[in-house]
Amino acid sequence: MFFRELYDQSLAQASYVIGCQATGEAIVIDPLRDPAPYLEVARAEGLRITHVTETHIHADFVSGARELRAASGARLYLSAEGGADWQYAFAAEDDAVLLHDGDRIMVGNIALDVLHTPGHTPEHLSFVVTDTPRAAGPMGIVTGDFVFVGDVGRPDLLERAAGLADTMEAGARTLFRSLQRFRTLPDHLQIWPGHGAGSACGKALGAVPSSTVGYEKRANWGVAATDEAAFVAAVLEGQPEPPRYFAAMKRINRDGPPIIGGAPAMPTLTADAVLAPARDDRWVIDLRRADAFAAGHLEGSLSVPFSKSFSTWIGSIIPVEHELILMAPAGESGGPPAAVTQAARDLFRIGFDRITGWVDAADALAAWQRDGRPLHAALQYPVDSLAARMAGATAITIVDVRGRTEWDAGHLPGATHIPLGDLRQRAAELPAGPLYVHCQSGARSAVATSLLHRLGRSDAIDVQGGFAAWLSGEFPTVGRSG
Numbered sequence: 001m002f003f004r005e006l007y008d009q010s011l012a013q014a015s016y017v018i019g020c021q022a023t024g025e026a027i028v029i030d031p032l033r034d035p036a037p038y039l040e041v042a043r044a045e046g047l048r049i050t051h052v053t054e055t056h057i058h059a060d061f062v063s064g065a066r067e068l069r070a071a072s073g074a075r076l077y078l079s080a081e082g083g084a085d086w087q088y089a090f091a092a093e094d095d096a097v098l099l100h101d102g103d104r105i106m107v108g109n110i111a112l113d114v115l116h117t118p119g120h121t122p123e124h125l126s127f128v129v130t131d132t133p134r135a136a137g138p139m140g141i142v143t144g145d146f147v148f149v150g151d152v153g154r155p156d157l158l159e160r161a162a163g164l165a166d167t168m169e170a171g172a173r174t175l176f177r178s179l180q181r182f183r184t185l186p187d188h189l190q191i192w193p194g195h196g197a198g199s200a201c202g203k204a205l206g207a208v209p210s211s212t213v214g215y216e217k218r219a220n221w222g223v224a225a226t227d228e229a230a231f232v233a234a235v236l237e238g239q240p241e242p243p244r245y246f247a248a249m250k251r252i253n254r255d256g257p258p259i260i261g262g263a264p265a266m267p268t269l270t271a272d273a274v275l276a277p278a279r280d281d282r283w284v285i286d287l288r289r290a291d292a293f294a295a296g297h298l299e300g301s302l303s304v305p306f307s308k309s310f311s312t313w314i315g316s317i318i319p320v321e322h323e324l325i326l327m328a329p330a331g332e333s334g335g336p337p338a339a340v341t342q343a344a345r346d347l348f349r350i351g352f353d354r355i356t357g358w359v360d361a362a363d364a365l366a367a368w369q370r371d372g373r374p375l376h377a378a379l380q381y382p383v384d385s386l387a388a389r390m391a392g393a394t395a396i397t398i399v400d401v402r403g404r405t406e407w408d409a410g411h412l413p414g415a416t417h418i419p420l421g422d423l424r425q426r427a428a429e430l431p432a433g434p435l436y437v438h439c440q441s442g443a444r445s446a447v448a449t450s451l452l453h454r455l456g457r458s459d460a461i462d463v464q465g466g467f468a469a470w471l472s473g474e475f476p477t478v479g480r481s482g
Contacts, residue, residue: 001110001131004041005192005209008032010308010346011061012198014209016142018129019047020108027051027107028074029127029142030194031064033349034263035071038064042072051107053077053099055144055194056124057086059157059246060201062351063253066094070259077105081116082123090256099125109133117146117182119175120153120201128189140190141213146175147182148193150206152222154239157201161246172232179223179231187214198308200246203239203405238405244421245315245350252351260353266326266336266344267357271367273325274298274359283318287328287339288361290446294462296375298368301327303378303450305443306339311346313447316421320351326358334360378449379461383469386436390414397430399423399437399460401448402467406440410477412470420444427455438463438470 002019017038019026026047028038031054042049049072052065056079069076078088080098091098099105101116105127113128127142145153155171158164190212197207204221216223225231274284284301286293293303304313306328318324326344331337340358347355365375389396390413398415400407407417418426420439435452437460439445445462452460471477 002026002045002047004045006037006041007196007209008349009198010311010342011349012196012205013061014192014194014196016192017041017047017049018107018110018112019045020110021045021047022133023108024048025050025108027053027105027110027112028068030054030058030144031068033062033064033067033257034345035064035068036262038068039071048072049074051075051077051105053105053112053127055126055142055146056121057088057250057253059161059242059249059253060199061349062249062257064257066090066257066259067262069094071262079116079123079125081125082118082121086121086123086254088256089254093256112142113138115141115181117143117178119155119171119178120145121158122171122174124153128185138186138189140192141185142192142194144194145201146178147191147216147220147223148195148202148205149191149208149211149216150220151202151204152179152220152235154202154235156236156239157242157246157250160239161242162250163247168236169232172235173228175222175235176225176228176231179225182213182223183217185213187212187217189213191216200240200242200312240405241403241419241421243312243316245320248320248351257351258353263345263348264353264355266341266355268336269325269357269359271359271363273356274301274327274364274368275371279323281319281322282325283322284325284327284364285314285343286361286450287326287343290443290462291380293446293450294378294380296365296377297450298327298364299373299376300454301450302447302454304447306343307443309443310343311350313420313444314347314352315350317424317447317451318352321354322352323354323356324352325356327361327364328358329362330360376453376458378446378453380464381436381461382464383438383466383473383475386438386463387470387473387475389436397433397435398463399430399435399448400467401437401439401444406467408479410471410479411467412438413476413478420448423448423451424455427452427457430457433459435460436463437461439466441468442466 076096449462
């Protein structure tokens with residue numbers, strides 16, 4: 001038996017390639033959108049990808065199951081559980097094998113027994129893996145977003161991301177029953193989850209890539225829970241806000257992602273590309289450092305330096321159907337730097353298919369000025385100066401763009417709470433006058449300040465260092481325990 005985990009850091013997502021070395025067949029579980037890494041693993045190991053499946057209809061990335069099927073000629077296996085609202089609309093078109101609880105997939109001599117494990121989503125499946133020639137019974141279970149290392153899948157996404165009212169508590173109760181079944185599995189089974197630390201599909205995911213059923217029974221609060229009411233309350237409490245793009249991912253993955261033949265190339269644009277007339281559905285994404293953006297930037301551009309959170313922040317602000325231009329300093333050879341290539345890859349994985357290309361930042365800024373347009377600046381403010389302003393007689397507006405759990409743990413007196421993902425929709429609620437924008441460390445507030453400038457609030461000011469710097473200065477807070 002061959003086993004390989006492919007892990008994507010930006011999504012904190014795990015795909016699995018499991019193969020039978022005797023027959024050369026392989027199955028891929030929960031692939032991302034670009035088929036190339038899976039095809040390369042199979043080629044290097046002398047395997048053929050003959051089966052493709054996924055644990056559920058994903059919310060955090062565009063599924064690569066259809067794309068990989070088209071690239072490899074594999075058979076697609078999809079859940080038929082979950083009721084009429086959660087069936088794959090493209091299953092018949094793609095000649096998919098529909099899976100029910102108790103079914104078995106044979107990949108050469110490797111058996112994958114299907115368990116229906118609803119709760120995170122109604123159609124969710126897990127796969128118990130057995131290397132049948134060894135005659136030693138099952139060795140592990142691919143749990144998707146059902147059981148993680150140290151945590152369990154969140155049951156609130158259908159309501160909070162997909163907009164299906166009154167589904168959170170029902171999902172939590174269903175998840176509790178699925179976990180009761182999970183506890184009957186042999187302790188020695190390895191657990192191969194769909195996500196690790198940093199994913200928004202849970203609230204306390206461990207950074208260890210795998211575990212065992214027995215260990216999770218002892219160490220995982222959700223698996224160990226035996227009181228249903230207490231479990232329901234605990235699993236719904238403190239879940240982070242789902243990024244706004246999750247709703248689009250659910251729809252795309254249920255209805256059928258378009259097959260586009262792998263990750264598209266990233267064209268190099270002339271500097272004049274940034275001079276096109278402004279449109280609400282067209283965005284220039286400035287990947288430079290936040291301080292460089294603050295010193296001088298194109299009117300209407302959005303500051304999002306590349307990081308692990310890049311695609312989450314973009315997906316929380318911009319609809320996936322909008323057009324993007326990426327702007328960054330050129331690489332050493334004059335071509336796109338690594339940050340542009342990685343940013344385009346990450347955006348492609350969450351459904352941004354209208355990336356026009358990239359433009360060199362120095363050329364774009366120069367072209368902008370040659371066209372008679374001034375560069376804009378964004379004021380940055382240290383927390384001690386903010387504290388002094390707050391102590392003055394004039395009331396000021398402080399905008400906290402952190403998540404709900406961060407806010408509940410402590411916030412500045414008199415601050416207005418609008419999470420970054422809600423800011424574009426709620427900016428009109430903010431009063432006239434300067435807006436002092438902060439987050440936890442200063443990263444999100446720089447993004448938020450640039451967004452407010454695009455929305456016409458040039459009086460938005462980025463508070464450097466954020467709430468962490470505020471705490472270091474021992475200034476007063478509200479709601480902080482300990």
